[in-house]
Amino acid sequence: MIRPLPSHRLLDRVFRILFPGVMLLLLNGCSSVSYYSQLAGGQLQLLRAREPVAEVIADPNRDAKLRTRLAHSQKARAFASEQLHLPNNQSYRLYADIGRPFVVWNVFATQEFSLTPQNHCFPIAGCVAYRGYYSQSAARGEAAIQRLQGMDVSIGGVEAYSTLGWFDDPILNSMMGWGDERLTTLIFHELAHQRFYVKDDTEFNESFATFVEQEGTRQWRAFRGLPPDTDSKLKQRDQFIELVLNTRSRLEKLYAQPLPVEQMRERKAAQFEEFRRDYRLIRDSQWAGDKRYDAWVKAPLNNARLLPFGLYDQWVPAFAALFRQVGGDWVRFYAEVERLGGLPVAERKAALKALTEAKSFSG
Structure with a gap:
């Protein structure tokens, strides 16, 4: 004990x-x-x-x-x-x-x-x-x-x-x-x-x-003998996260451009408005108007508010692909995770990206 x-x-x-x-x-x-x-x-x-x-x-x-x-x-x-x-x-x-x-x-x-x-x-x-x-x-x-x-x-x-x-x-x-x-x-x-x-x-x-x-x-x-969770809330969560990550991707491309400060600010604001439009569209067309994320979306948006999504979700598909590769064996999975963690940063990110792409290709 x-x-x-x-x-x-x-x-x-x-x-x-x-x-x-x-x-x-x-x-x-x-x-x-x-x-x-x-x-x-x-x-x-x-x-x-x-x-x-x-x-x-x-x-x-x-x-x-x-x-x-x-x-x-x-x-x-x-x-x-x-x-x-x-x-x-x-x-x-x-x-x-x-x-x-x-x-x-x-x-x-x-x-x-x-x-x-x-x-x-x-x-x-x-x-x-x-x-x-x-x-x-x-x-x-x-x-x-x-x-x-x-x-x-x-x-x-x-x-x-x-x-x-x-x-x-x-x-x-x-x-x-x-x-x-x-x-x-x-x-x-x-x-x-x-x-x-x-x-x-x-x-x-x-x-x-x-x-x-x-x-x-x-x-x-x-x-516990329960069926897989098909709760629509989980699907909504995944769709919402995808919207946020897509916005992050668009902003990263924007920030890489050599634009004047005021023009950059205008385009940054436009990206957040596009995110809000996309959100309202999916909310009203697929979620039967469920407003669970409305308060978050309506609040002032900036780069920092998007950070937790990329930090917590970026490589989840890669780890899912790795888990499938080892046949769902947790011990082997952790061993592979430790191997990845021991790689130099650039190699680690390249390996994770390859795993993500492999999962996307296999569906």
Whole structure:
């Protein structure tokens, strides 16, 4: 039986692992003391809030709905390790109520005429395409500073994140607002990050975890005797993502042109209007007027708001093709993913592109 680490050992790990890394960055001048202090404080708060899921489930004084949801989550957690060959540790066998709807708020930023994210580097995760804040107000403050510098900026709340196995990640109250299946997909996704992670390649890491999430959920449904999910909402999601990615592609071609600034701005705005027209057309002709994405589409659009789509979905077809090539064998799949992750960046992207094209050709 796996037992949670005693609280004193958890705190020892915080000071032994997290704080030396923070101090190293501060000594190298990578960022301000205040930013890394809030990172350390936020992670420490999360660690202190954890409690074993089994104890919550067994406590009749706790909310009945919470206990039921957590019981369901533990079945999915066991499936993740036993069937999907994801890490078998204490992650997501603990629960933490942090008293807010999101665990962090990520700030994405790009230049005005670029879809290349402003990267930030950290001792554990390497370089990623966003900067995280445990306070929404702090995230808004950072976004305001970036806007004053002429950047395109977007803020996104995050329900969960992975510490890549450095700590035992808990199920958070911020994950409980979704249905049981969405909670399951989050667990699969975050455990995939623990299974394999390449520093400095957000697109690779997020696409890999998204594929594991999607294929794992399909197998989880089959395991429980449920039919494949043919929910029209999933089809709508995929169509919406395709619209966004097509817009990204058009913008990338636009930004490669040597145009005057004002003309570039006009054409950039025109591309976003074309996206809105395409969205309304597909919404009204194929979705029976379903307006689930209306608020997102009607809000001000910029490069940064498009970033999460490309980061999380760009190489999903490539990983799907790879999974098919190894006959759906998870162990062989992970071995091939590790091989790809070990390639130089240019070779890795070329291999992923070839896999994507092979999947498109085969249908």
